[in-house]
Amino acid sequence: MRIRASLAAVTMSGAVALTALLAPAAQAADSPKIPQGFTSKPSVGRNAPADEKQGDIQITKVTDNANKDVVVGLGKKTFNIYVTATAPSGIYTADAMLWHGTSLDSDVDGVLYTDTGDTNATCDNWSATSATCKITITAVPGTDLYDSALNGKWNVSVLAVANNGDYVETDVYKNRWVKRAASFSGFNAAPEPVTKGKTITVTGTLNRASWSYMKYYGYGSQSVQLQFKPANSSTYSTVKTIKSSSTGYLKTTVTASVDGTWRFHYAGNANSSVADAYDYVDVR
Structure with missing residues (x-):
C-alpha cells in the first residue's frame, strides 16, 4: 500500500491528525495485509538505510519485546515496541510492525501490528526534538499466527512522523524471532x-x-x-x-x-x- 505520495503532500502546522494515513488495513489470516503507513516494497536487509525518508527526521533506536524472543503458546501474547526518533520540528507519532516473509512487496505471509483503528502509539517527548513512542501489539495464535510454519525469524519495520510532516520508514530495521512455546x-x-x-x-x-x-x-x-x-x-x-x-x-x-x-x-x-x-x- 503505497501512501508516501499522499503523506509527503500533507502540509502540517503543529500536530495534525494522521489517523487516515496510519490506520491499519484489515488483516486476513490467509492473505496478510500491510498496514497503511508502510510502503509495499522489497526489504533491504538488517539495519539498512531508511527505505523512505523526507526531511531531517531520524529513527535512533528500536526496542521490541525488550529485545527478547516473542514466545507464543496457545493464548494471546502482548508485547511493546519502543521507537525513539528525532527531528527539528519534534516527533508527532510513530508506528511499528513485525512481518514474516522475504519481500514486503511480494512475499509476506504474516503481519503483527496494532489493530486499534489507528496507531496506538503513546509518545514521551524527551525534548523539543526527540521522543520515544510505545506501540503495543497483540499476537493471536490461530489467527495472526495461523500456521506453525510462521515460527522463526520475523522482520521489524518502523515508521516515524515529525510535526511538520517529515517522515522516515525502514522496512527491515532489525529481526526478531517469534517462537512456539x-x-x-x-x-x-x-x-x-x-x-x-x-x-x-x-x-x-x-x-x-x-x-x-x-x-x-x-x-x-x-x-x-x-x-x-x-x-x-x-x-x-x-x-x-x-x-x-x-x-x-x-x-x-x-x-x-x-x-x-x-x-x-x-x-x-x-x-x-x-x-x-x-x-x-x-x-x-
Missing part, C-alpha cells in the same frame, strides 16, 4: 525420598505448541539436559544429555547422592522456546 509435562524424579546410593528415575515429556491445530504436541528428537542443583547451591550442573523420543518422552536414571533439585532443561532453537521442569529430591 515449549514446555514439559509429567516431569518427575522418583522415588522421593530416596536412600543415598540408590537409583533415581527421571521422566517427563517435552511438548511444543502448534498454532495450526491449537494444541500442544510431543516434541521428538530434541536434545534435553538433565541438570542438578545441590540443596546448598544456586548453580545447576549438567549431568547428562538425552534425546526425546518421537513422542517427546524422556527417561533416564542417576544415582542419589545428596539432597537437591533435578531439572530437565531444553535450550530451545530458532523455532521453539526454552523450557525447564524441576523436582526436589530428599536423599536420606
Whole structure:
C-alpha cells in the first residue's frame, strides 16, 4: 500500500491528525495485509538505510519485546515496541510492525501490528526534538499466527512522523524471532525420598505448541539436559544429555547422592522456546 505520495503532500502546522494515513488495513489470516503507513516494497536487509525518508527526521533506536524472543503458546501474547526518533520540528507519532516473509512487496505471509483503528502509539517527548513512542501489539495464535510454519525469524519495520510532516520508514530495521512455546509435562524424579546410593528415575515429556491445530504436541528428537542443583547451591550442573523420543518422552536414571533439585532443561532453537521442569529430591 503505497501512501508516501499522499503523506509527503500533507502540509502540517503543529500536530495534525494522521489517523487516515496510519490506520491499519484489515488483516486476513490467509492473505496478510500491510498496514497503511508502510510502503509495499522489497526489504533491504538488517539495519539498512531508511527505505523512505523526507526531511531531517531520524529513527535512533528500536526496542521490541525488550529485545527478547516473542514466545507464543496457545493464548494471546502482548508485547511493546519502543521507537525513539528525532527531528527539528519534534516527533508527532510513530508506528511499528513485525512481518514474516522475504519481500514486503511480494512475499509476506504474516503481519503483527496494532489493530486499534489507528496507531496506538503513546509518545514521551524527551525534548523539543526527540521522543520515544510505545506501540503495543497483540499476537493471536490461530489467527495472526495461523500456521506453525510462521515460527522463526520475523522482520521489524518502523515508521516515524515529525510535526511538520517529515517522515522516515525502514522496512527491515532489525529481526526478531517469534517462537512456539515449549514446555514439559509429567516431569518427575522418583522415588522421593530416596536412600543415598540408590537409583533415581527421571521422566517427563517435552511438548511444543502448534498454532495450526491449537494444541500442544510431543516434541521428538530434541536434545534435553538433565541438570542438578545441590540443596546448598544456586548453580545447576549438567549431568547428562538425552534425546526425546518421537513422542517427546524422556527417561533416564542417576544415582542419589545428596539432597537437591533435578531439572530437565531444553535450550530451545530458532523455532521453539526454552523450557525447564524441576523436582526436589530428599536423599536420606
